[in-house]
Amino acid sequence: MPARRGKAYYARKVKKAAHMLFFKRHYRPGAWGWELKKAIGPDYIRVLKVLDGLLRPLDLTVKQVFELPSQEVAREITAVPEVPEGAEGPREAGGSPDEARYYVVLRGTLEPSELKYCGWRVDDIAALAMSIGLILARGGKAPRADVEALLKEKLPDWRVRAGLERFLKAGYIGEDEGGMLYLGWRTLAEVDLKALLNLLMRYEAS
């Protein structure tokens, strides 16, 4: 096997990776590491890095997401582990890259004026932020009734119901048989939860 790969070799693989990440298969976009490995080869991480470089000028990036259970994510996010001097930084979540899911996400963020192009209203976004915040605060799971009660403090009933259904359908939140809401796969992929919590804690009304 040659040590250095030619441009054409990677161009073909990058194209394949882009197709796999951009197009939805079943009901979710993106692809699992093991799927990419099977389709592209064992050097798929390298291929994804090339793709990431190509996407940079478009303000897009390839994101690796380890889908940990909601409660584990909440524990990681809300607790800042103490790192003794000389020790390595906090442990990265997940294990082998093959077990992660890969998506193409916006590298930067959206301006409020851009929201309407994505079909979101500002109060939908606020409701989503409240739901995610409450679930995180409750350790990764919160009763649906509690989330609804919190949202109803500021939004009409019908908008709360419609909003929660939309979040569930889109994968931002999930609901178990006991009526408990948890963080969905899309939240793990799209939202910088640690930054969100930090902003919430530092926010001061002007």
Added chain:
Amino acid sequence: MPKGRRHLKKARERLERIIEACEEVEAGRLDPFAIPVEELIEVVRELFPLWEEPEDLSLDARAVEAISSVIRAQSEWVKERSTRLYMDPFLVEERISAIEPEALALLFLSTWHPIVELEQMTLLSLELGMKYWSELPSREKAEVGLEELPGAGMAIEEATLEEERMEEEVEALWMELKQKAQGGSVPYWEFVMADTYSETVRRAYLTSFMVSYDYAKLDVDPLKGELVLKPRRKPRKRPKERATSVVIPISYEEWESHAS
């Protein structure tokens, strides 16, 4: 019921309620500090002299164990917050309630990196679709094929019964099940089987509604491992058990194997 027995029954119910509350904490549905541990221990202590039967003593032990699990959850809660720089959940909740929706949306926007995905029809997909379409057998042929099966005369119109007629038919079937069961249960296949395949499908179809509308319960006989139907004395409006779906295939081959 004599006064003493009534008193004992109430005492057992109190213990069961304590156990249930503690189990809610263990399942993560209740804050461990929402349980008044000292009060519960006092109740358990107060009730202890009443217990004589081994079942009651076992219930008492279960209650003590459940309370101890709450204390364990409380201690883990304290330990976690004291050994790590913890972001207080109560504070987070307070914050979320206090921030105006618009401000919250702006905060969220600065941490949100939406997934980019595409949906597009390509020439190749259309070509594949057309190829598939040309190879797909027409429905007319498929239906004729079904009609040709011995006894497979069940038409779709027969299956889509009008609502009222359906209710009457379900009730008639329920009466039949009650007669056959005579207070017990009837094996599912024995009940739905009929002389023809179409009649068997019709009975299975109505039986599924009978179970869904809570006229009867579908269970598994633990000894024989077969599905059994138990009629209820009267249909329940609100099912107590958590609903589950059971798929029972009823192909022509399945029918033949049960008929033989």
